[in-house]
Amino acid sequence: MTRTLGIDLGSSIRSAAIRGLDPLAADTLCFDMRRQNAEADVPALVAALRSLVPSLDDVAGYSPEACVAAMRDLGMFLGSIKKHGPEPVPLVPEITPVLLELGRRTDMVPRDTVHHYTTWNPAGGRQRMYGGDIQEAYLQESVRMVFPHLREGLELAGVLSDTPVEDPKFAVLTEDLTGHVETMVASIDMVMANVSPVFFARALRSYFEEITVDGQVLLGPAAAQVPLWLIDQAVWASDRSEPGYEEFLRDSVPYSLPRWRELYAYWTGVPSVVSRLVDAYGEDPDATERRVPALRASSEALARLLRVIVVFRGRHLGIARKAYDADLRLYPVGSGGASVDLLRQITDLTRATARLIARRAGGMGAEAGHEHGHGHAGAESAGRRTA
CATH class of the missing domain: 1.20.58.480 (Methane Monooxygenase Hydroxylase; Chain G, domain 1)
Structure with a gap:
């Protein structure tokens, strides 16, 4: 991958900025995801993911930090769908070019990583969690x-x-x-x-x-x-x-x-x-x-x-x-x-x-x-x- 960022994504300042961003307006859907996972509601998870996928023109206007935040939120739904059985990308095929472009813009793999799940994840009421159990929050904090x-x-x-x-x-x-x-x-x-x-x-x-x-x-x-x-x-x-x-x-x-x-x-x-x-x-x-x-x-x-x-x-x-x-x-x-x-x-x-x-x-x-x-x-x- 060709490096395209002139910033250090690992820095504390950048991480704080990323945690504050919600470029896909995903806060509510990410919270609803906890219930959908508890009910194994794959159709609802797929519908939510489809509604979040930005256009490539939208991605072109994102800052590097916004690209990271977008990958974070898309990744939560990718992992949730896969947990319940299906391979997620074929269910929402329009996400493929977006993931590839987000990966290119951030010089990282085209999916979410432990960095997205922990360091770049908001704390408090906006925290992205698969299930919402306090033990999951402790695990995220232990890495953060x-x-x-x-x-x-x-x-x-x-x-x-x-x-x-x-x-x-x-x-x-x-x-x-x-x-x-x-x-x-x-x-x-x-x-x-x-x-x-x-x-x-x-x-x-x-x-x-x-x-x-x-x-x-x-x-x-x-x-x-x-x-x-x-x-x-x-x-x-x-x-x-x-x-x-x-x-x-x-x-x-x-x-x-x-x-x-x-x-x-x-x-x-x-x-x-x-x-x-x-x-x-x-x-x-x-x-x-x-x-x-x-x-x-x-x-x-x-x-x-x-x-x-x-x-x-x-x-x-x-x-x-x-x-x-x-x-x-x-x-x-x-x-x-x-x-x-x-x-x-x-x-x-x-x-x-x-x-x-x-x-x-x-x-x-x-x-x-x-x-x-x-x-x-x-x-x-x-x-x-x-x-």
């Missing part, structure tokens, strides 16, 4: 709260990727990045406290199914589109991953923001932060550290960052095990295409990397599931099984 921090964290990771590990600024940058990543742990704690696996598996997951647009199969909004994986890519995964995770990342990249796709492409071609630190220590780590004292602070800071990521991974794995248990699930994999086995592999890879850096940092504990468990059995049991 982390995006500003991830945006800042990814830019920090970009600076960190270009900073020599021997530079005293490396540890400072890494500590700042850790502070932003810690919001992921707070976010998943919110989910664990307020969203039951049964609700997600049985009531919500089916709204996030893939649809086909102009012959292209497109995944629905998914937690996998929240780009912690992109921080992985900078910190360790660009050269220390495994084929399953690499394939998952390639499949996830198209659903991210334009700036983040650029970062992925750059980080994929350079050594990871972890590899640069390991190489800097060389064959005689003790002698190297005596010669370059700043390496100790760099390794300790990197070890803390990796421990926080392991905490998140462990808790996420625990939730996924429950939501996708064979006796509960309606689908074998997440809406982003990740299986529980893949999440386990990613958690194991992250934990192994954390242990490697902890050894460089003088034996700091790397089993984050134990150190930061806060009583959550999912993370703690994941730590015991993969230790």
